[in-house]
Amino acid sequence: MQARIRTAMIVGMAMTVLAAVGVSVASAPPAHAAQVVTDIAYAPAQPAGSKGHLLDLYLPSTGITPRPLLIWHTGSAWTSDDGKAGTDAIAAIFNPLGFAVAGVSVRNSAQAIFPAQVHDIKAAIRWLRANAATYQIDPNRFAIMGDSSGGWLTEMATLSGGVAALEGTVGTTGVSSAVQVGLAFYSPTDFLQMNAQNLPTGGLDHDSPASPESLLVGCPIQTCPAKVAQANPMTYVDANDPPLMFLHGQADFLVPHGQSVLLYNRIKAQCGDATFVSVPAADHMMSQIMDPAQYGNQTVYTTTDCSETVGTGTLNPTWANFATFLRGGLKLGTSCEVAYATGAWNGAFNGTVTIRNTGTTPVDDWTVTWAWSGNQQITNAWNATVTQTGAQVTARDAGHNSYIGPGSSQSFGFSATATGTNPVPAQFKLNDIVCTKVPA
Known part of the structure; x- marks a missing residue:
């Protein structure tokens, strides 16, 4: 009992x-x-x-x-x-x-x-x-x-x-x-x-x-x-x-x-x-x-x-x-910084995104996401596989650059079309965590 x-x-x-x-x-x-x-x-x-x-x-x-x-x-x-x-x-x-x-x-x-x-x-x-x-x-x-x-x-x-x-x-x-x-x-x-x-x-x-x-x-x-x-x-x-x-x-x-x-x-x-x-x-x-x-x-x-x-x-x-x-x-990352730079011409622009791992653990396999505020449309990309649905953009590593050690960074680029204003996206996420935006 x-x-x-x-x-x-x-x-x-x-x-x-x-x-x-x-x-x-x-x-x-x-x-x-x-x-x-x-x-x-x-x-x-x-x-x-x-x-x-x-x-x-x-x-x-x-x-x-x-x-x-x-x-x-x-x-x-x-x-x-x-x-x-x-x-x-x-x-x-x-x-x-x-x-x-x-x-x-x-x-x-x-x-x-x-x-x-x-x-x-x-x-x-x-x-x-x-x-x-x-x-x-x-x-x-x-x-x-x-x-x-x-x-x-x-x-x-x-x-x-x-x-x-x-x-x-x-x-x-x-x-x-x-x-x-x-x-x-x-x-x-x-x-x-x-x-x-x-x-x-x-x-x-x-x-x-x-x-x-x-x-x-x-x-x-x-x-x-x-x-x-x-x-x-x-x-x-x-x-x-x-x-x-x-x-x-x-x-x-x-x-x-x-x-x-x-x-x-x-x-x-x-x-x-x-x-x-x-x-x-x-x-x-x-x-x-x-x-x-x-x-x-x-x-x-x-x-x-x-x-x-x-x-x-x-x-x-x-x-x-x-x-x-x-x-x-899980090597998803715990904190990050993103630097975003563009070069524009009539109706189009190139962009570069640099992701820096500011955490103490490595990131292995990464996905960066953001949303446009205008009518930007991705047309090409390098060092990442970039897809777009509506205003939402998803960039996945290209395999050879999937690893980002603590304090290290990886970059990728893209071409896109745009008319009107073309502001920097309000927020970038690395594997679902919000990154701090820093100057390019």
């Missing part, structure tokens, strides 16, 4: 988290979603009638195509097979930024024990990549995000790319299950150390045969350390892993803060790429992790290429900062 009460408390906490970010179980399409496709079966139901092999897709009405994809899974201590519930709240944040959003469900621990949950998320990723063209998704730009057990799933998917034992044979096979960046909230890692890391005031008995962790792996965790190690994201850390950000509250009663400390130290030791945001006084709730009252107080640990920085208040836990981190990991 006690174990059931504890499990119910975790599920209740998960529902509280959903409410804190505006999630409703009865989902409504976000305003910027042009298309919402629900209950897509990425694999046959197992067991029959269950929901663990379903996903929902929220496709934005704005932005360039193909779109980057953000995969979301809501945590439940592995007790729910409906982890996609509430994805509408995440889509409401990221659809307007040009991201497609997929809410993915996996089997719960009563339906199948580990590694089934990892097999499922990888099957969903493979299905999404195999069907990327159908939904105008960029197969090379997959991000994943989740909280609690969903954060654990995020870390497993991010860190175990290429591990054959965790691929499984669920659903679509023969396609990569890799993601390019991950973001996790208050995730468990080393189950065997959770009791020792509990707060002095107490916490869950993670060693219990009825604990969420024991039910996940199918044995009391202290009796099967080899199986538990396979379920530990730290087991799969190496220097080639994608960038990972994870956040944890120092007052977390359900999943000890030390779990993320362990993961950060492992990634640092392996010269990996990680950002760990430690939030004082925050419990196991998104609303507390993102509480503006804590801005400036959080400790931020960053390790890249065996170099570490530690600061206080250097990265506030906001959706804008999370989006910037994901964009950086």
Whole structure:
């Protein structure tokens, strides 16, 4: 009975988290979603009638195509097979930024024990990549995000790319299950150390045969350390892993803060790429992790290429900062400058656009967009493929110039016709972010 009460408390906490970010179980399409496709079966139901092999897709009405994809899974201590519930709240944040959003469900621990949950998320990723063209998704730009057990799933998917034992044979096979960046909230890692890391005031008995962790792996965790190690994201850390950000509250009663400390130290030791945001006084709730009252107080640990920085208040836990981190990991660019120059003659002109990457992460594959305010019409272009629909212009890299390192730039040119005034376009965007205009 006690174990059931504890499990119910975790599920209740998960529902509280959903409410804190505006999630409703009865989902409504976000305003910027042009298309919402629900209950897509990425694999046959197992067991029959269950929901663990379903996903929902929220496709934005704005932005360039193909779109980057953000995969979301809501945590439940592995007790729910409906982890996609509430994805509408995440889509409401990221659809307007040009991201497609997929809410993915996996089997719960009563339906199948580990590694089934990892097999499922990888099957969903493979299905999404195999069907990327159908939904105008960029197969090379997959991000994943989740909280609690969903954060654990995020870390497993991010860190175990290429591990054959965790691929499984669920659903679509023969396609990569890799993601390019991950973001996790208050995730468990080393189950065997959770009791020792509990707060002095107490916490869950993670060693219990009825604990969420024991039910996940199918044995009391202290009796099967080899199986538990396979379920530990730290087991799969190496220097080639994608960038990972994870956040944890120092007052977390359900999943000890030390779990993320362990993961950060492992990634640092392996010269990996990680950002760990430690939030004082925050419990196991998104609303507390993102509480503006804590801005400036959080400790931020960053390790890249065996170099570490530690600061206080250097990265506030906001959706804008999370989006910037994901964009950086996807090599979409985080800030930019554009210089625009023209040379005119009767009824026509040439234009040159120079894009400078002012962010700290590279841009790989770029699209620049703008809108004319007059009757300008593109007739020719070089160093980019330029198309025009009405007043809207889209310029895509020419392949040889697709990479723009931090502080570097690329240029392209075009010819166009125009009559009357020919002002500089009001705004330029690089991969859906607004660039600062600078003199040519």
